[in-house]
Amino acid sequence: MPESGDWRRAQSCPPCRGPRSPAQFCTLASAAGGFISGWGLLCPHEELELCVEGSRWTLQATTMNGRIGVIEIQPDQMQTVNAILIVIMVPIVDAVVYPLIAKCGFNFTSLKKMTVGMFLASMAFVVAAIVQVEIDKTLPVFPQGNEVQIKVLNIGNDNMTISFPGEMVTLGQMSQTKEYMPFDVNKLTSINISSTGSPVSTVTQDFEKGHRYTLLVWAPSQYRVVKDGLNKKPEKGENGIRFVNTFNEVISITMDGRVFENITSHNASEYQFFPSGKKTIIVNSTEISQDCTQDFESSNLEFGSAYTYVIKREGNGCPKLEEFEDIPPNTVNMALQIPQYFLLTCGEVVFSITGLEFSYSQAPSNMKSVLQAGWLLTVAFGNIIVLIVAGAGHFSEQWAEYILFAALLLVVCVIFAIMAKFYTYINPAEVEAQFDEDEKKKDAEKNDLYPTLGPVSQTQM
Structure with a gap:
C-alpha cells in the first residue's frame, strides 16, 4: 500500500491533510455542506408528494382557473410545465447564457452558478406567495370557531321575509340570498319566516358550529333546513x-x-x-x-x-x-403559475446540473461514486427537512409558508456563498498525475536502496 501524501491543494481544509481520498473529500465538504438544505428546498413542487396526492403548487392550482384561451388545463397537468421548461432551458443556458456571461469577462464558477440557482429558487417561492395572496382575495370565507353560515333559498311562489337576530331579508319567488350570512351559533336563538297574509312561523333547528346550512322555504309554515356538507x-x-x-x-x-x-x-x-x-x-x-x-x-x-x-x-x-x-368559480388563471415554474426551472438547471458536474469533477477517482451517492442522499434529507417544517408550521395562510421557504432558502444561499468564497478549486487530473509521479519516484528510490539481484550464470559458479 502506498503511503499517505501531503496534499497541498487541500490547504483550505487543514484538518483533513493526509490520506488522499479524505483530503479531497474534505475540500468538497465546504461546498457540499449546503447541498442538503439547498437541494431539498429547491424542489418546492414535490415537497408533499410523500404524504399527499398533490403537491403544494398543485394544490394551489386547484384554486385557480385552468382555461387559457381555447385550452383547458387541469391542476395536476401544470407540473408538466417544469419538465417542458427543463428540456427547453438546459440547451439554452448551456449554449447561450453561459457563453454570453463568459464573453462579458465574468468568472462564473460552478459554486457561483449554484448560488445563483438557489437564489432563483427562492424567488420562485416569493412569486408563488404573491400568486397565493391574489388567490386568497377571491376565495369565499367559510365558518370558523363558533360561527355558522346560512343561506336562504325561496323555492315557493310567494315573497318571503326571513328575520334573523339583527338582520332581515326579503326574497322573491325562486331567489336566494346573495351569499351565506354568518352568525354566532350561540346567539342564533330564533329565525322567523313571514309572508303577506300569513302568520309568522319560527324555525326550530339546532345548528352545528363550523358548518354551512341552506334554509329552503316555500311557505311561511313550510321550510326545511339542509346541512350543506361542503365547508371548503x-x-x-x-x-x-x-x-x-x-x-x-x-x-x-x-x-x-x-x-x-x-x-x-x-x-x-x-x-x-x-x-x-x-x-x-x-x-x-x-x-x-x-x-x-x-x-x-x-x-x-x-x-x-x-x-x-x-x-x-x-x-x-x-x-x-x-x-x-x-x-363562485375560481377566477385567478393558472397561467400566473408559469413565472414561478420558470424561476424554479432556471434554478434547477443552474443548480442541480452544475452541482452534479462539480461534485463529480472535484472528487478523486476512487470517490466519485461516493460523492454521487451523497448528492442523491441530499434529496432525501432535503425532503425530510421540508416535511418537518411544513408539518410543524401550521400556517393559517398558505402564502406565509411560501415566504418561510423562500427565507430559509435565501439564508442557505447566503451561507453557501460565504462557504464557496473560501473554497479552493483543484484539478483532479493534475493531482492524480502528481500522485502517480510521486509513486514512481518512491519506487525508484526503493530500487536504488534495494537493487534486485540478477540471475547467476553457470560460468560464475
Whole structure:
C-alpha cells in the first residue's frame, strides 16, 4: 500500500491533510455542506408528494382557473410545465447564457452558478406567495370557531321575509340570498319566516358550529333546513352539484352518467363533484308526462364552483331547471403559475446540473461514486427537512409558508456563498498525475536502496 501524501491543494481544509481520498473529500465538504438544505428546498413542487396526492403548487392550482384561451388545463397537468421548461432551458443556458456571461469577462464558477440557482429558487417561492395572496382575495370565507353560515333559498311562489337576530331579508319567488350570512351559533336563538297574509312561523333547528346550512322555504309554515356538507372549495378544481326537488313525489336525477337517487319532495340531494364543461341532466319521474322535456343542459362549469339546481314544476306539469350559485368559480388563471415554474426551472438547471458536474469533477477517482451517492442522499434529507417544517408550521395562510421557504432558502444561499468564497478549486487530473509521479519516484528510490539481484550464470559458479 502506498503511503499517505501531503496534499497541498487541500490547504483550505487543514484538518483533513493526509490520506488522499479524505483530503479531497474534505475540500468538497465546504461546498457540499449546503447541498442538503439547498437541494431539498429547491424542489418546492414535490415537497408533499410523500404524504399527499398533490403537491403544494398543485394544490394551489386547484384554486385557480385552468382555461387559457381555447385550452383547458387541469391542476395536476401544470407540473408538466417544469419538465417542458427543463428540456427547453438546459440547451439554452448551456449554449447561450453561459457563453454570453463568459464573453462579458465574468468568472462564473460552478459554486457561483449554484448560488445563483438557489437564489432563483427562492424567488420562485416569493412569486408563488404573491400568486397565493391574489388567490386568497377571491376565495369565499367559510365558518370558523363558533360561527355558522346560512343561506336562504325561496323555492315557493310567494315573497318571503326571513328575520334573523339583527338582520332581515326579503326574497322573491325562486331567489336566494346573495351569499351565506354568518352568525354566532350561540346567539342564533330564533329565525322567523313571514309572508303577506300569513302568520309568522319560527324555525326550530339546532345548528352545528363550523358548518354551512341552506334554509329552503316555500311557505311561511313550510321550510326545511339542509346541512350543506361542503365547508371548503371543491378539490382538484371540480364543481359541486346538488339538486332540490320541488315536486310532490320522489325523483331521481342523472347527470353526466351519475345518478342522484330518490330525492324526496322539497328536499336537497348531497353534493356530487364533476369536472369542468357542460353536462347533460336527465330528470327521472313516473309523474312527468312523456310530452315534457326531461333532458336539460347545465351551464358551462368552470373550476372550483358549487351550484344548486332546483327542479321546478311548471304550470303544465313539466319540469324546469333553475340554477343557483353556492360557491363562485375560481377566477385567478393558472397561467400566473408559469413565472414561478420558470424561476424554479432556471434554478434547477443552474443548480442541480452544475452541482452534479462539480461534485463529480472535484472528487478523486476512487470517490466519485461516493460523492454521487451523497448528492442523491441530499434529496432525501432535503425532503425530510421540508416535511418537518411544513408539518410543524401550521400556517393559517398558505402564502406565509411560501415566504418561510423562500427565507430559509435565501439564508442557505447566503451561507453557501460565504462557504464557496473560501473554497479552493483543484484539478483532479493534475493531482492524480502528481500522485502517480510521486509513486514512481518512491519506487525508484526503493530500487536504488534495494537493487534486485540478477540471475547467476553457470560460468560464475
